Amino acid sequence: MFVVQLMFVSLFVHQVMSSGSGRHSLWAFATYISGTTPFPEFSAVLMLDDVQVGYFDSKIDRLVRVGGQGVEGAELNLGQEAVFILRDIFSSMRKRLEMVKHRFNMTTAGVHVQQRMTGCEVLEDGQPALIMFRDGSNGQDADSLMYNMTHFTYAGGDGWEIQWSAVKRMHFQMLYSNIYLPFCARALNHLLDREKNLVRRRVRPRVRFITKQVVGGARVTCLATDFYPRHINLTLLRDSTPVDEDELTGGSVLPNGNGLYQVRKSLMVSDEELQRKHNYTCVTSHLSLDNRLEVSWRAEFSRSHRIYIISAPAGLTLAAVLLMVLLWWRRRSEGVAMETQEQQERLSVNKETDSESAGLHLSRFVPDSRGQC
C-alpha cells in the first residue's frame, strides 16, 4: 500500500496541490494492478486536502479509517454509496487497463498498473466547485474528465481517447453532475466537519540557515521545515534588499514525510562576496505566523570557510581519539533517550528522500511498458 501510494506522488501530486487555499478537496487515489505482486489487485487511498483519512482495497472490501479522528482501521462510514462507488471504480479500471493493453499491444504477461485520481473540491462555504477524474496507464498520463459546474472538459493524450464515443461522454457527464458530484461534496463536507482540527491546523515553520563550502565560495541555504498548511512565502534579503529570484535555486515545497512540509532556497555566494560580510536574512511568512519570521546569517571572518587539510598521521590519530571518545560516550549514555533521538534522526533522513524514491518505485513496478506505448 505504501509503495502504491508513493507512485501517485510522482504522477499526480501537483494536481492535488494546485487546489488553492479557500477550497477543500476529497480525492481518491486508486490503483489497479494486473500481474503477480504482493499488493491487492485494487486499492484506493482517500485524501482530505493533503491528509490521508481512508483506505480501501479489494482484499478487505471495506473503507477503513487512516489517521484523523477515531480508531485506526475502523470502518470509515461515508454511507453505503461510498463502497459501491469504490467497487465501481475498481471494475472500470480493470476494464480500462484491458483495453489499454489491447490497444497498445502490450504483452499481457508481467505487471501493469492503472491509476486514477478522482474526487471533488468544495468552496470554503461548502458549495461544490468541481469534480474530475484523471487516469494514468503504466505511469503515463492517459486521459481526464473535469466538470467545474459550467463546463465539461475532456482531455486525452495521443491515442488515449479510446472508449470515448459521444454517447459514452454524455453518459459520464450525467453521472458526474447528478450522482458523483453531490455524493462527493456531501462526503467531503462531512469529513471536513469531523477532521477540522487536522485540516485547519497551523504548524509554525522551523527556519534556519545552512551554509556549505563549495568551490569558489559558499552555498547559503535558507531551510524552512515542519509547517502546515503548505502555502508559505520565503524571501532572502542581502543587507535588507531582496535577492533577485534568478539568483536563487530551489523553492519548491516538498512533503516532509510527517504530514508537514519543507522548502529551501539557496544562494551561491562567491569568495569575494563573502569577504564583504553581508547580512543575509531569510524572511518567512506563513498562516501560522502573526508576523514575519526573520533569521539572519553573516559570513564570519573569511578564514572560517577555508578547508584545513590535516596531514595523514595527524588525521589518523585524530580519528582514533574521536572514536574512543565516541565509544566512551555511547557506553556512558546507553539509555532510551539516546536511542530514540538517533532513530528520529534516521527517520527524518528517510523522510526527506521519500519524494525522490517515488519515481524509482514506479519504474521498478512497470518494467516492460515504456517502449511499447
Ligand SMILES: *[C@@H]1O[C@H](CO)[C@@H](O)[C@H](O)[C@H]1NC(C)=O
Ligand atoms: C503485437 O506484438 C506482437 C509481439 O510483440 C507482434 O508479434 C504483433 O505483430 C503485434 N501486433 C500488432 C498489431 O502490432
Ligand SMILES: *[C@@H]1O[C@H](CO)[C@@H](O)[C@H](O)[C@H]1NC(C)=O
Ligand atoms: C469552467 O471552465 C471553463 C473553461 O475552462 C471556464 O471558462 C469557466 O470560467 C470555469 N467555470 C468555473 C465556475 O470555474
Ligand SMILES: *[C@@H]1O[C@H](CO)[C@@H](O)[C@H](O)[C@H]1NC(C)=O
Ligand atoms: C541583519 O539584518 C536584519 C534585518 O534585515 C536585522 O534584523 C539583523 O539585526 C541584522 N543582523 C546583524 C548581525 O546585523
Ligand SMILES: *[C@@H]1O[C@H](CO)[C@@H](O)[C@H](O)[C@H]1NC(C)=O
Ligand atoms: C505570499 O505572498 C502573496 C503575494 O504577496 C500573498 O498573496 C500571500 O497571501 C502570501 N502568503 C502567505 C502565506 O503569507
